[in-house]
Amino acid sequence: MVKYLEIFFEWGVSMGMNMTEKILARHAGLDSVAAGDLITAKLDMVMANDITAPPAIKEFEKIGRPVFDNTKVCFVPDHFTPNKDMKTAALTKIIRDFVKEHNIVNYFEVGHDAGIEHVILPEKGLVGPGRLTIGADSHTCTYGALNGFSTGVGTTDLAVAIATGEAWFKVPEAIKVNLTGTKPANTNGKDVILTLIGMIGVDGALYKSLEFAGPGLESLSMTDRFTIANMAIEAGGKNGIFPFDAKTKAYCVEHFHSEYEPVEPDEDASYCQVVEINLDELKPVVAFPHLPGNTKKVEDIEGEITISQVVIGSCTNGRLEDLEIAANIMKGRKVHPDVRCIVIPGSQQVYLQAMEKGYIKSLVESGAAVSCPTCGPCMGGHMGILTEGERCVSTTNRNFLGRMGHVKSEIYLAGPHVAAASAILGRIATPEEVK
DSSP: OEEEEEOOOOTTOOOBOOHHHHHHHHHHTOSOOOTTOEEEEEOSEEEEETTTHHHHHHHHHHHTOOOSOTTSEEEEOOSSTTTOSHHHHHHHHHHHHHHHHHTOSEEOOTTSSOBOHHHHHHHTTOSOTTOEEEESSGGGGGGGGGTOEEEEOOHHHHHHHHHHSEEEEEOOEEEEEEEESOOOTTOOHHHHHHHHHHHHOTTTTTTEEEEEESGGGGGOOHHHHHHHHHGGGGGTOSEEEOOOOHHHHHHHHHHOOSOOOOOOOOTTBOOSEEEEEEGGGOOOEEEOTTOTTOEEEGGGOOSOOBOSEEEEEHHHHOSHHHHHHHHHHHTTSOOOTTOEEEEEOSBHHHHHHHHHTTHHHHHHHHTOEEOOSOOGGGGTOSSSOBOTTOEEEESSSOOOTTTTBOTTOEEEEOOHHHHHHHHHHTBSOOGGGOO
16 A cells, blocks of 8 residues: 655756745745755744743743744643643743733633644634744644644744744755545544554654645545644654645635645655555554554454543544544444543534534533543643553554553554544444444
8 A cells, every 4th residue: 555665866956846845945035945955934923832832931031032923923721721730820821921911912711712722723824825833842743734834843942933033944855645546434634644654654754844745635634634744743754744725725715814825846846755655445543552653454453452541632633523523423322331531622613513513412422521622631631641551542643651641551543433433342443343
């Protein structure tokens, strides 16, 4: 299903630019850039959360300059919110005070039409085609689903960006992921990206851009694309990026209310590697502990893997389509008595829409606990921590040792199809197994 093609170019041969290079060149004020170039670029959006904003604010105050643009800085408290203890409450107060002092426009408080940062920034139209965004969170690469360049940075780089509106970059090499065929109905974007990471490894795209292309894109929803771009970092990627097509345009018409300029790769764009994936052959997959690249097709798992918990949500799979998939599988059925199923909508908007469509009702009646929007258990914050010996099937993005609690607990990453079916059967399963 997956083929690799290494491509090498002779030095001195002028090549066209890929999507990432075009965005970086435009924001650096240059006619062209190439892999390896060091550039300084102007930023369209600078973002931080309740973990990363406080140290960035501390460094920013040492600089002694005002915020470069109060409309291009965004703060989203989502990791430990609603605040779980006094320490996390103090962190969010630092952000609130800064927001008021500098009149920051884009601040999203708990309950006020807010949610998880990588769900609400696209919803609010703050990121879009051709835009350059940095965030002090590794999954900032999510916004590449909208044909923009976005990547995570450290808190010091973020502090400088808040003051100057600029950041430096080393232009990454690019891997072209060519998708053919049609995504099967029982799979989703999580299966695509876990399959890719399973083949190239968690360092297979180290400081590289993952550029998605091919006729298979037509069968990927925007939710699929957000999920795939979100986990580009799990392959070591600097960013993931999709082309601008009819689905992107439809999303932007609904959410994006300012001008934007999409990019497309030149026909002779430079790629260091090409990966071919035939979606016709895609199967539901699970990433075993303790790496996202430790993937197996569910149908190839030997024996039963019983579980204690299921988490459906996060910045990876907490969108309306994800809840719809889970609700359709769980409707009229009951969560296994040995399983705690926790559902976390990615935003207040997702929560409301899921209520209006009856998804929340189906999930609650099945025995799931539905939380307000938060990162929660994804990084061991709260609302679903594991103890020793427990196993969890989760639609989150990382399954590192101790990521969700005890170092002797286990996390199995999956999409909403597998997660919902597993919640019903009490073991890792596919929807086809649910009777």
